[in-house]
Amino acid sequence: MKYPKVLIVAMGRINAVDTANNGLLLRNLFGGWPRENMAQIYSSGDNGDEGFFGCYYQMGPQDRRFGNTFYRLKSEVQNAQVTNPPAANTVRIQLGKKNAIKSYLNQMIVGTGLYELIFRPCLSAGMLAWVKEFQPDIIFAQGYCLTFALLPVMLKRHFELPAAYYPTDDWPSDAYRADNCYVPLIPLFMNRVVSKAAYNLVKISTVCLAFNQYMQDEYSQRYGKKFSVLMHGDELSRFQNAQPMRLIDPDETWIVSTGYFNEQRWSLLCDLDEACEILSVKGHRVRVTVFPVNQLAEMTPQANNFKYIHFEHCPSHDGLASVLRSADILFLPERFGENSKGIRLSVSSKAHLFMFSGQPTVVYSDLVTGIARYAEEDGWAAVVGQRDPRQLALVLEKLIVNNNYRQSIITCAQKTAIKNHQLSTIQQAFSDLMISALNSSQ
Secondary structure, eight states, X not given: OXXXXXXXXXXXXXXXXXXXXXXXXXXXXXXXXXXXXXXXXXXXXXXXXXXXXXXXXXXXXXXXXXXXXHHHHHHHHHHHHHHSOOOTTOOGGGSHHHHHHHHHHIIIIIITSHHHHHTOBOOOHHHHHHHHHHOOSEEEEOOSSSHHHHHHHHHHHHHXXXXXXXXXXXXXXXXXXXXXXXXXXXXXXXXXXXHHHHHHHXXXXXXXXXXXXXXXXXXXXXXXXXXXXXXXXXXXXXXXXXXXOOOSOTTSEEEEEEEOOOHHHHHHHHHHHHHHHHHHXXXXXXXXXXXXXXXXXXXXXXXXXXXXXXXXXXXXXXXXXXXXXXXXXXXXXXXXXXXXXXXXXXXOTTHHHHHHTTSOXXXXXXXXXXXXXXXXXXXXSEEEOSOOHHHHHHHHHHHHHOHHHHHHHHHHHHHHHHHHOXXXXXXXXXXXXXXXXXXXXX
């Protein structure tokens, strides 16, 4: 197969190795491609490795309007966060006049995304020369923020290249929603700007991909364009061949969880700890290990309050397969409440790993979320759709004592994994779509 040369335009650098969800996704999608046929424009930092793609262009001051001011302000904000982190319950009246003004401007300009318009991207001579030297055949974009929705459109129009668009969540509906903005008209204005930018990105894309069926259904209707579904992928054989890595005694029930633990998911670990207490009172010996992919320094004091949960560093990609297949139950928390609607089109990036593991999964999430809908409809996990540690304990206990129920979950999970998440099938479909996009433009 002759692989086209692809210019990936995405905010976060795709490193050779890391635990970032998007890194894993793109390394899988482009897994069989020649390294020299891939290049990326990005704006984040990097981890110092050589990177997964053949060459990289990191955006700098020359690539934004008022770029020097942008990067100076960005550096000041980052330094302030490191040297003087804000207290959790700081009241604005305690900040002093100067800091109160900074807080106001932060909400009005940063929280709303207005800074993305003030410091919008531009095609510098250096960027254009770098792209011209690489000579891409097609642009691959993901959006995620206004800068990386605008930039692919600008590059496509300048170089007259076909483009592919692959969002992994409904970022246009969630970006820059500043609930506490002091000028309410700004979020309304930015909502229109973001919606228009997303629409233009879809419009110029020859191929549009969706991360799941729910996104496909809504996006096809929203944008009036065909979206093809490609989900996260892996291979069953990788889990079957993984060496077991069990961290607790065989006579204890080991519950394992992994992923990005923000404040919303953290509170659900408190429910899990309470559910484990209920199980313990009933005579079940249970322990929980959480392998977070993010740093939890600010949560450390709270972590010490858990009775049944402890934390370990997230292992490598292969090491995680060993851990998951060695667990007794896998726990996948998402969120509850009003803001759950914001992820109704999202599916956890760890779901397919849980399916392939050969162990049963419990999804603890509001039923409106994409992950809960997916689990309920396909039966690949036990779903607790009400936030209640007692209900959670009942489902966990059923998986402990009822082997038939346990096996039915595992069987459905592996059928779903093979149907929707087989990596070789996904890679072939992705290559075919990219080549078809290139051919249709010629």
